[in-house]
Amino acid sequence: MSKPTELELLADLEKISYQDRYHCKTTYDIFCHAADEYPADVAIAEHVTATRDEVAKEITFATLFNKLNQTANLYKKFGVGRTDVVSILLPNLTETHLSMWAAQAVGIANPVNYLLQVDHIIEILNEVKTKVLVTVSIDEGTELGKKVHEIIARVPSLEHILILDNNHGETSNKNLTITDFNEGISTQSGEKLAQSLQPKGDDIAMYFHTGGTTGRPKIAKLSHDNISFVVQVYAGFNAYHGKSAVLNALPLFHVFGVIAASLAMFFVGRTVVIMTPEGFRNPNTVKNWWYFVNKYQVCWFPTVPTIISVLLQQPDENIDLKCFEHAACGSAPLPLELKLSFQQRFNCNVTNGYGMTESSCVVARVLPGFDVAGVAVGNAIPYSRVIAAELIDNKISRTCAVNEPGIILVKGPNVFQGYLNEIDNDGAWVEGDWFNTGDLGVINALGHIQLTGRAKDLIIRGGHNIDPQIIEDALLAHANVIQSVAIGQPDAHSGEIPVAYVVVKDKQHTTEAELLLHCQEHISERAAIPKRVEILDGFPLTAVGKVFKPILRNKATEFSVNALLKKNDITAQVKSEFDPEKGQIVDIQLSNLQDKQKVAKLLIAFPVLVNYTRFIN
Structure with a gap:
């Protein structure tokens, strides 16, 4: 049998x-x-x-x-x-x-x-x-x-x-x-x-x-x-x-x-x-x-x-x-x-595993005696339901096909009783009893869930959630800042650390060091103070004029990986891209193929998928 x-x-x-x-x-x-x-x-x-x-x-x-x-x-x-x-x-x-x-x-x-x-x-x-x-x-x-x-x-x-x-x-x-x-x-x-x-x-x-x-x-x-x-x-x-x-x-x-x-x-x-x-x-x-x-x-x-x-x-x-x-x-x-x-x-x-406060700790787990591919988080726990869906105006327009990325929705006896302040419940629920986790993921034919990113733009630093808007608002309070975006930069120790990108009125009279000091003075929570602030000429935009954050995440990932390799005297070219099914991918071209093992060890704790597909001759 x-x-x-x-x-x-x-x-x-x-x-x-x-x-x-x-x-x-x-x-x-x-x-x-x-x-x-x-x-x-x-x-x-x-x-x-x-x-x-x-x-x-x-x-x-x-x-x-x-x-x-x-x-x-x-x-x-x-x-x-x-x-x-x-x-x-x-x-x-x-x-x-x-x-x-x-x-x-x-x-x-x-x-x-x-x-x-x-x-x-x-x-x-x-x-x-x-x-x-x-x-x-x-x-x-x-x-x-x-x-x-x-x-x-x-x-x-x-x-x-x-x-x-x-x-x-x-x-x-x-x-x-x-x-x-x-x-x-x-x-x-x-x-x-x-x-x-x-x-x-x-x-x-x-x-x-x-x-x-x-x-x-x-x-x-x-x-x-x-x-x-x-x-x-x-x-x-x-x-x-x-x-x-x-x-x-x-x-x-x-x-x-x-x-x-x-x-x-x-x-x-x-x-x-x-x-x-x-x-x-x-x-x-x-x-x-x-x-x-x-x-x-x-x-x-x-x-x-x-x-x-x-x-x-x-x-x-x-x-x-x-x-x-x-x-x-x-x-x-x-x-x-x-x-x-x-x-x-x-x-x-x-x-x-996969869970959150709102799921009373657990959404999914690998069942005993079974295995999953890669970093999948297993199946939805018994008596609960998890789907990947496409949402329009906070309604399910359709449930995604097997292995198709969508927003992860969950319902079941593990799902909490809502937020204390009714304002916070706006948008949290989809069609009554589905809770919108704010995570992106795919579900395969075995019911295995793999998370691929976040619809919410939270920065997760060592397991703690940081709202990027706090950083962005603090920077926008600076008289010379026109736009600001805060994102999570991959980090070997904390998973992610907060960094910020800004567009300023006058690059001649505003420095990155000045903006970092401004953050230290105006953000009360130490964990949320960005590790670095970078001034850009402009932000990448979508067709409807919104900031396209995946490109900035690619930029932050490349910065982080390059800094680590340089610190360890490794010459390489680094290219990062976001794949909706696999998450953040880093392609590394090495001048010395023998450095591959050393690089793999350095990047072991980075929350990225590393490819060594092409090497510099």
């Missing part, structure tokens, strides 16, 4: 409704299940320093559930109801999990990137009308503490602050209570919440901020149904990993780190190892990664292309890695050469 195809397997799976197949309807149900099934097993092992001799702080599933209930009851004491918001401004800690999952049990959790500029954080907290804030401290001697004082002064809905550091200093705001987190929860009952207090599937569980590290925040509403569905699908995909521990250094304000790499692991009783509060930003995390893979006998871990590139650059050590078999890559496109090199060096399988 022949092996069924992915599409046949998915169709067979869907013969039973997801409501009947998956018994947990809320995130609280997942912790009830884990506490019942795996009470004595370690749920979290927390490393603060990730030095090799550090003893982790461990917490079992029974204790985790007990403390989660204590935290939920403290929130109830503060008056948190089903539609009230608890914002979490914390690095990766055990308390981050407690505060986040307990908030969903009685209200709505709002994890926030604590590294954002304070104005951006305040905008998010005011948008969601935060009632309770959980953070490290209000010590003004720390960067985060300074932000919290700004928050206190500028977020009128805030009533309570929970802090981890009880040496917290004072605040002049008499309308606020400040409570030590661990002392506060210790006075509360750890018993399971009464049924009447527990959430329901259609309740909103989380408000995730999205839309980039700059610009007005968009708040995505994820329901308990959305999250618990994805968790159980994802856990099912990973069932063949058994109960092996998982190293998680992804941020706990991002869906990948929260839903796939944490909650889906808790559901099946696997230990989540917190790799320092700073995650991958702590140098020990990467330096000692393989040591901890061996220590915890990790067979699978979640990661992003940037980190795959960094791990490849780590020196070889005599560490037995036979336990390690799989890596799941997400957050940004994975270059094919990077994937193949990682697989070869570590004798493992790397799959590149």
Whole structure:
């Protein structure tokens, strides 16, 4: 009997409704299940320093559930109801999990990137009308503490602050209570919440901020149904990993780190190892990664292309890695050469999934036991539908044929409940329930999805989204700038970095250095400050007079590749073009054919396809 195809397997799976197949309807149900099934097993092992001799702080599933209930009851004491918001401004800690999952049990959790500029954080907290804030401290001697004082002064809905550091200093705001987190929860009952207090599937569980590290925040509403569905699908995909521990250094304000790499692991009783509060930003995390893979006998871990590139650059050590078999890559496109090199060096399988905040983390994944060509991201997850379509006036004019590029639309139980601000929902939905991802892609006869570009012009820097309009607006505010375009330039470390092209009134009196300084002074978010600004005589235009960005992306790609080759004393001619099916392609002509292997190694992490089809004689 022949092996069924992915599409046949998915169709067979869907013969039973997801409501009947998956018994947990809320995130609280997942912790009830884990506490019942795996009470004595370690749920979290927390490393603060990730030095090799550090003893982790461990917490079992029974204790985790007990403390989660204590935290939920403290929130109830503060008056948190089903539609009230608890914002979490914390690095990766055990308390981050407690505060986040307990908030969903009685209200709505709002994890926030604590590294954002304070104005951006305040905008998010005011948008969601935060009632309770959980953070490290209000010590003004720390960067985060300074932000919290700004928050206190500028977020009128805030009533309570929970802090981890009880040496917290004072605040002049008499309308606020400040409570030590661990002392506060210790006075509360750890018993399971009464049924009447527990959430329901259609309740909103989380408000995730999205839309980039700059610009007005968009708040995505994820329901308990959305999250618990994805968790159980994802856990099912990973069932063949058994109960092996998982190293998680992804941020706990991002869906990948929260839903796939944490909650889906808790559901099946696997230990989540917190790799320092700073995650991958702590140098020990990467330096000692393989040591901890061996220590915890990790067979699978979640990661992003940037980190795959960094791990490849780590020196070889005599560490037995036979336990390690799989890596799941997400957050940004994975270059094919990077994937193949990682697989070869570590004798493992790397799959590149596809998802976003609005899909509760996952749109597509490579199914266990199957393979995909190149950097395809696999099939749409069960019970969901994904199509490539041609849109006219935000309506589907037609569904694209097999292997024909189009805009990727998705619908299913994983798709969120819309944005908090109704303005943001304009154009997000197509014909009712199709969500417009803003990505371009092709779908082959096996249902494999391959992303080829973005209809939205977001710049993805190390997995973080940057709205180019923020850069363009800042440059247009300069008196001598007539036009500006910001795009993502391929980068070996970050995937993309922001660069800008401008047309100016007078090239004699405006320099690129001056415009770069202007950006540094007028763009508050460091990640969005362009790495370079280039002055052009004019922009390439389409037939209807719009700026034709693919030519500028080609130009940026050529600049980036040429700079890298020059730095390594390699003589070459570089030509870049955009192919709607394959993405960004770079054609390299080398004066010395023997340099090909060296160039391939240098460009391994570039999110481009490299051809060495012609060589200079």
